[in-house]
Amino acid sequence: MPDDILDCLVIGGGAAGLTAAVYLGRYKRRALILDAGGSRLQWIPRTRNVPGFPDGIEGPELLARMREHAHRYGTPTEQVTVERLHKLDDGSFRAEAQGRAWTARFVILATGARDVEPEIDGLRGAMKAGQVRYCPICDGYETQGQRVAVLGRAGHGLRESLFVANFGNTVTWLAMATQEEVAAADLAQLRAAGVLVADSPPHCISCGVDDVGVRVELQNGQVLEFDTLYPALGLHHSCELATALGARARKDGQLEVDSHQQTSVEGLYVAGDVAVDLNQIAVAAGHAAIAATAIHNRL
Template identity: 45%
Template sequence: MSDNPEVLIIGAGPAGLTAATYLARFHRRVLVADGGEPRACWIPVSHNMPGFPKGITGEAILTRMREQAEEYGAAIESGEVTVLRRLGDHDFEAELNGRTLRIPAVLLATGVVDHHPDLPGVERGIARGLIRICPICDAFEATDQAIAVIGEDDKGVREAAFLRSYSDRVTLIHVAEPEALSAADRAELVRLGVALVETSIDDVTIENDRVTALGWGGQATPFDTVYSALGTHPLAELAHGVGAECGEDGRLEVGLRQTTSVPGLYAAGDVVRGLNQIAVATAEAAVAATAIHNCLREREGLTAKV
């Protein structure tokens, strides 16, 4: 990019690339910092992506979105933003690939990192659809299967309860200490007809096309599909560094226009509190990009908004 960017987008997942397309089509100079494979890369096939009734892989989604952003002039650069600073009431400084950028607006689309179960071959298991991370995305494909949920707290109970409407063969594999499940949690599992296996993660294996859990007493139980309910970690450190407000889970609080508590700093996608879905991320990105464009227009003395 020959000129300094007007907008820096940090993250090249669905949210970041959507915002890049919108801003480029607004004739804004936009730079996307691509810090590596986003969460969407883990998707073997998505069947709830609008417009793709036969399904589409996460890699194909990202490839198409990247090509679209570049088609309209967005610059995408590999590298991580290591430092983000506020410069008074306006502008930010960002360190990217050994140089300092000064930009008036920043969009954080950094996402979250999943806490995958510590199992040999877990990445291959995810690629093959044996281990899944989003029942909202793909529980339909697990209808009537033998489903397990790996959990260590009440999140596992909630996810098992959600999946119970798809199959009457749902088991919670609880891999933490027994006391991590309350009496109310245990009663809820019984009420829902969800089986409970309390075991170490070391006793869960991936073999051929099945995942097997070895429970107390040596009984082995095989499953068709296993969901990980071990949570995520939001990549919000840059936002913390400039004082942006976050929720209890560490994800960012935003307003109706995806504005954070820091003027000029916006956020969209999984790093924002809410539903972790590509459709949601792209919608938030469209809102954020339009708000950024309007804000820059005001700074240019053009008050009409779209």
């Protein structure tokens, strides 16, 4: 292979990509991170379930520390959005962005996932204030005893309502007029857990106005107030660079991998939210360690 070919290209510089970079750097491999700069870490007001931080740590600070950690071991970052990924005849990969190209023997795709967002003015501010939260696995513990709304259709919305009720909250499922689709047994389970169901779909949601955490105006004119809202509208795994190469993925974009995080495309590995339903920093780091070590052992 020519000298200018990298050992590994890491696409995405969030929790997974930066952890992969630490491992590759410490294995003395030539790696490069190409990152668009949109890590979901930056929206975490304070995470409290990352091992080693018993008092929690703010997402932006964790991101800064992870970047410093990756660069400490010599893996640089270029801030670009990769537009295309090609598999070349010799088995290596070429990534292209803004008229530039990088070639590597292996790729770790760590492009994350995107939440489907509700229409709320000032959504980012409400996320920072903890009025709108996306991940009850992450921060359901912090909601104990609150008035909580879950916005989502039958299936996901119903499951998340039950999950959040488990923290001793008063939960209202904003069912978006899908409650008719729910089986009688599931409705009975909701009732048993004390979950209320809003019959009328939401018309307008506002946060942080007049000291009210979340105000929801329903289409029938009723106004409800909550401390916290969990949107449960779904997630899209950012898998397009892999599926364009023929990598197998589920309908929602979650990529299929083997036990070493390799996709169905030889040499293309994935780590983090792009490859899993359990969107967690610890999981992203675990994936990255597995993928980086598997690649190191093949080089």
